[in-house]
Each structure stands twice: as C-alpha cells, then as structure tokens.
Amino acid sequence: MKAPHPRSDTAAPAAGEAPRQTTALAAMLFAVAMTFIDQTIVAIAAPDIVDELHLSASGMQWVVNSYLLALAAFFALGGRLADLLGARRVVVVGTVVFVISSVLCGCVPEGSLAQTWLIVFRATQGLGAALLFPAALAVVVAVFPVERRGRALALFFGLSGALTAVGPLLGGWLTAWTWRAIFWVNVPVALIALALTALAHLSDRRRAEPLDVKGAALIAVGMGLSVLGFQQAWSWGWGSAATWGCVAGGLALLCVFVRYERGVRHPLIDMRVFDDRAFRADAAVLFFSMLAFVPLFFFASVYAQVSLSASPNQAALFLLYFFAGFAIASQWGGRILDDKGARPALKLGTVLGAVGFALWAGELTDLSMHDQWPYAALAGAGIGLVLAPASTDAVNRSLGASYGEVTGITQTVRNYAASVGLAVYGTILTHVTADRVTSTLRSRGLSEEEAREVARGVAQSVTGSGDTRVTQSGGRAAEVMRETMPAVRTDFAEANQWVFYGMAVALGLGFLCALRHPGGRVTSDAGRSDRSPV
Known part of the structure; x- marks a missing residue:
C-alpha cells in the first residue's frame, strides 16, 4: 500500500x-x-x-x-x-x-x-x-x-x-x-x-512528485467525451449513435482511468480516498444534489420567461427566492458541520430540498411568480444545507491532507452531475412539451401531423434543443399558435412540473445516500474522524 x-x-x-x-x-x-x-x-x-x-x-x-x-x-x-x-x-x-x-x-x-x-x-x-x-x-x-x-x-x-x-x-x-x-x-x-x-x-x-500525465489525459478525454454526449443529446437525440458513442466511450475511458490509477505510484487521484465510507457518502450526496442545483438555473429561468412572460432580468430575480433560502441555510449547515459533523446537515438538507422541489412543482401551473417564493426558498435551503457540509467533510477526509486533489474530485463529481441533469431533464422537458402542445393544437382543429410539427418547433424553440423557430410555421398553424399561446404557456408549465419532480426525486436519492454516512466529526487534518454518535 x-x-x-x-x-x-x-x-x-x-x-x-x-x-x-x-x-x-x-x-x-x-x-x-x-x-x-x-x-x-x-x-x-x-x-x-x-x-x-x-x-x-x-x-x-x-x-x-x-x-x-x-x-x-x-x-x-x-x-x-x-x-x-x-x-x-x-x-x-x-x-x-x-x-x-x-x-x-x-x-x-x-x-x-x-x-x-x-x-x-x-x-x-x-x-x-x-x-x-x-x-x-x-x-x-x-x-x-x-x-x-x-x-x-x-x-x-x-x-x-x-x-x-x-x-x-x-x-x-x-x-x-x-x-x-x-x-x-x-x-x-x-x-x-x-x-x-x-x-x-x-x-x-513544491511537492517532489511527478505529474501523472497519462492519468490526466485519460480522465480529461473520458470526462470530455461523456459530458459532450450528454450536452449534445438534445440536438443529436438519444437514439443517435454519436450520443451513445460519446457517452459510452467516455465512461469506458473513465473505467480504464480508475484501473490505471490503482497501479500508479504517484496517481493523479489516490483511489484509496474512496475506501472511506463517509467520503463515498459525501460524493454521492453531492452528485444527486447537483442533479438539481445547477440545472435549476436554466429550467427556472426558461419557465419564468415562457410561462410567466418574464423578462430575462425578471427571471433572474425569480431565482433570488431560491438563493435567499440557499444563502441562509448554507451558514447554518457550516455550523452544524463544525458542531455535529456532516450527517445531520446532509439528512436535513436532502429532505428539505426534496419537499421544497416537490411543492414548487405543484405550484408551477398557477403561473404566479410571487406565490412560488416559499417553495423556491425551501428548495434553496435544502441545497444550501447540503453543499458546504458535504464538500467540506469530503475534503477533511483527504489522505494526508491532500486538499487540492480531493477538491478536484468533488468538483468533478459536481460538474458531471450538472451535465447529466441538464441532458436528462432537457430531454424530458422537450418531449413532454411537444406532447402537451400537440394535444392543445389538435383540440383547436389542426391535423395530427401539422400539430406535431408545430409542437416540435415550439419545444425546440423554448428549450434551446434545436434550431427550429416557432415563427417558421405559417398559414392556419401560425394563426392557431397566436390564439393558443396562453394555453401553450400552461402546457410548458406542466412539462416543467416533470422536471421539478425529477429534482425532488434526485434529492430523495441523496437522502438515501446520506443515511449511509457513518456520522462523526473530523477532528484533525489527517483525514481521521471520531465515530461518536451524532
């Protein structure tokens, strides 16, 4: 060893x-x-x-x-x-x-x-x-x-x-x-x-150790390829060979990276850090929390602009409800970590986040920005309670206080989760929006084929998943679109409900991971913790 x-x-x-x-x-x-x-x-x-x-x-x-x-x-x-x-x-x-x-x-x-x-x-x-x-x-x-x-x-x-x-x-x-x-x-x-x-x-x-160049190349290409596949899934489609080639190829390279690192004297990432049960729990909670946290910026902003007819600046202000809860709870989470360890903050934060996102999802179709603020703040508080304690506890458990290496791991986990969340939720939003808008247009007299074509353009336009613009449709379709825009805004809000419920599910999975955390506080920079009950 x-x-x-x-x-x-x-x-x-x-x-x-x-x-x-x-x-x-x-x-x-x-x-x-x-x-x-x-x-x-x-x-x-x-x-x-x-x-x-x-x-x-x-x-x-x-x-x-x-x-x-x-x-x-x-x-x-x-x-x-x-x-x-x-x-x-x-x-x-x-x-x-x-x-x-x-x-x-x-x-x-x-x-x-x-x-x-x-x-x-x-x-x-x-x-x-x-x-x-x-x-x-x-x-x-x-x-x-x-x-x-x-x-x-x-x-x-x-x-x-x-x-x-x-x-x-x-x-x-x-x-x-x-x-x-x-x-x-x-x-x-x-x-x-x-x-x-x-x-x-x-x-x-300076630390007198060589840089693991081969390991750095493997993880850079592996992460880059798989994230590229997730990013392009909206435009290439999930059935595309290019999408799955990038995702599968990137994941395969990351598996090669893990095997390679275990046999290197001076690895880019010392895999022994994952032997710590608490570190694994911290990383898993971060992953599921970031499935909701980073994608929220995009989806809440687009929802506000499309369904609530908000300007970009008003959409940014809409997000401040979330950050009000986030900023307050993050300070509370830091105190809990210092006093009792990470486990209580992770459990409470994931529960609050799951409940907040679920309640927020239920309010989206009311199309009132101000009525949603308590649920946005609650969701933000949940994420705020999780983010700092999970990241800090993971870093505290680094081998020999190798802080830079472990911060690189935790940030990689967070960024990767954000890419996965954007891809998965974006696909859900596009498909559900297209289905909802198709039903609305058919109820106004358009044929199945025409309704689907226009709905696909609407979905791609409002989600950014393609180049098609709604204004390209003409004639009867364009007239129907103008008449049904209020209904389309509601359709888009209903599609966003699926996304926000998905974020609640992600936080629920994070709670299950938090239960696996052994508890205890890290009391020294050697990465060892006391195992006293919390």
Whole structure:
C-alpha cells in the first residue's frame, strides 16, 4: 500500500492570524466569482452575440458548451497541480489564464474567424477556471483549522454559489452597453483577487512528485467525451449513435482511468480516498444534489420567461427566492458541520430540498411568480444545507491532507452531475412539451401531423434543443399558435412540473445516500474522524 501523501504545503494558521484568514478568504472569493458568473452570464448576451457576429445557432451552443467541457475535463488536473505546485501558485496561474481568455473573448473580431475564436478562448477560460477553483478551495481549507473550516467554507460556497444568480442580472445590464463587457468585467475582479492574494502572504512549497500525465489525459478525454454526449443529446437525440458513442466511450475511458490509477505510484487521484465510507457518502450526496442545483438555473429561468412572460432580468430575480433560502441555510449547515459533523446537515438538507422541489412543482401551473417564493426558498435551503457540509467533510477526509486533489474530485463529481441533469431533464422537458402542445393544437382543429410539427418547433424553440423557430410555421398553424399561446404557456408549465419532480426525486436519492454516512466529526487534518454518535 502506498504511503499517504505528506502534509499540505500551506500550513494551518496559528492563533492570532484571523486577518490573514479573512484576506485569504476574500481573495479566493473574488477569484472564483468570475468562474461562477461566467457559467450563466453568456446565455443572456447570446442573442446580441449571434446578431453581431452572425453565428449559427449550433455555433453559439458550442460557445457555451466549450467552457463547460473544459471545466469537466480539467478539474481533476487542477486539483492535483494545486498539491504538486502549491495552491497559491495555481490560483494565480488560473486567474491569469482566465482573465486573459476573457479579454480575448471580448476582443473577438467580426468575420469568418469569429466563431472559432470565441469557442477556442471560451475553452481556455474553462481551463483557467478548472485550475483556479480547486486550488482556491484548497487555499481556504488549508488556511482555516478544521474546527472552523465548516463556517468558512459555508461562507465560501454560499457567496460563490449565489453569484451564479448574479450572472443573468449583470449580463442584462452590461449587454445594454455592449455584450463584450460581459467578458471585460472580469478584469477588475481578477486584479482585486490577485492583489488580495499577494496581501494574504500565503506560503507554497513544491511537492517532489511527478505529474501523472497519462492519468490526466485519460480522465480529461473520458470526462470530455461523456459530458459532450450528454450536452449534445438534445440536438443529436438519444437514439443517435454519436450520443451513445460519446457517452459510452467516455465512461469506458473513465473505467480504464480508475484501473490505471490503482497501479500508479504517484496517481493523479489516490483511489484509496474512496475506501472511506463517509467520503463515498459525501460524493454521492453531492452528485444527486447537483442533479438539481445547477440545472435549476436554466429550467427556472426558461419557465419564468415562457410561462410567466418574464423578462430575462425578471427571471433572474425569480431565482433570488431560491438563493435567499440557499444563502441562509448554507451558514447554518457550516455550523452544524463544525458542531455535529456532516450527517445531520446532509439528512436535513436532502429532505428539505426534496419537499421544497416537490411543492414548487405543484405550484408551477398557477403561473404566479410571487406565490412560488416559499417553495423556491425551501428548495434553496435544502441545497444550501447540503453543499458546504458535504464538500467540506469530503475534503477533511483527504489522505494526508491532500486538499487540492480531493477538491478536484468533488468538483468533478459536481460538474458531471450538472451535465447529466441538464441532458436528462432537457430531454424530458422537450418531449413532454411537444406532447402537451400537440394535444392543445389538435383540440383547436389542426391535423395530427401539422400539430406535431408545430409542437416540435415550439419545444425546440423554448428549450434551446434545436434550431427550429416557432415563427417558421405559417398559414392556419401560425394563426392557431397566436390564439393558443396562453394555453401553450400552461402546457410548458406542466412539462416543467416533470422536471421539478425529477429534482425532488434526485434529492430523495441523496437522502438515501446520506443515511449511509457513518456520522462523526473530523477532528484533525489527517483525514481521521471520531465515530461518536451524532
């Protein structure tokens, strides 16, 4: 058996270092703020980008997906590099890569080069974020002692998670000036992050271990292929050989990666961490929670705009109900972790989340934004209770306090779950919307064939799963569509109910995984826990 990794290179602080801890936490929050905002900000500016640069609909989809693909492919590498090179160094490198890529995205030239330019530099943005986020999380973990880590990371996840909701609001405001500003806004944020990182005086030392290049390539290609299959399932279809070729091929490579890592002296990921029952439970709860958390941004926003006739900015405000519960509960979850361990927070959070999403689903067809806020807040509270405790407890159990490596694992799990959730829920939404709209149009006198053709266009238009536009239909079909739009909005709300009930089911599965957590608190940075009852 391999010896555990040596202690993390950034030592835990002694008493009296609270100012350094605060500065370090602020620096890491500014650094990751860019990565969270950029996950949602581009979607708001997409119509302006397409119009000015004359991009195809599929090209714009790749502009969005290239960022998420790079995130999925390189999270594990970013976490491992944080251990080998030092978390502070990797934060700085990731921030610089991210902000330079942002500037270049904003400087995209018009013409035939525009689409390729944007896709390439969105991908390098994703690479910078994949380097940056695990390293930033590792810095916070290393700077705060284990007995205060839950509260610190609750603040980290609470604020950084809430920034995802800021993306659409900020995007709408900046796009009114120029869509290029959505990328340029990262420059002052990055400069503040780098300045605070320097002021925090974080120490790093290189770890004398080689990088597992073959393992990094296997997981990057495996994650990239499988996530690509999930991303393209909407446009390629679940019956497409390309979809299943990517998904199955990626999963096969990930299986090869796991087998390979168990035989390497210095692996990219030390698989022994999965021998810890609590770590496995934490990872499973994170996976099922992220099936709901990240996809919610898309589906709730589209629901608000289609069924509630909200503007993009109003749709972003709709999400603030969710984040009100999320932000409050995340702080509570951190305190529970520090006092009693992760298990109580995971159990309570998954139950609240499942109930919140189920009740929220039941209210969607009432088409009232303000009547839904208690259920949105309850769902947010459930996710908030889970996110920080599960992530922190998993990191606390890392072998030899190898924080960067384990943060890379947890972020990979989260990103992969988000991709699966978007693909599965998107397929459900498209099919149910098409069926509901077909029934509505047939009741207004259209033939089965004509109704299905128009309904398919409606479903693809409102879910973003294809290039067909509702306005392409003409004659009697167009007239019927104008007459039945109120009914179609209700049809779309009913289709979204299936999605939200699916999110409730995901949280229910997360609860079953939480029951498998052995309980107890981690009382040292060696990854060992006491097993006292909670």
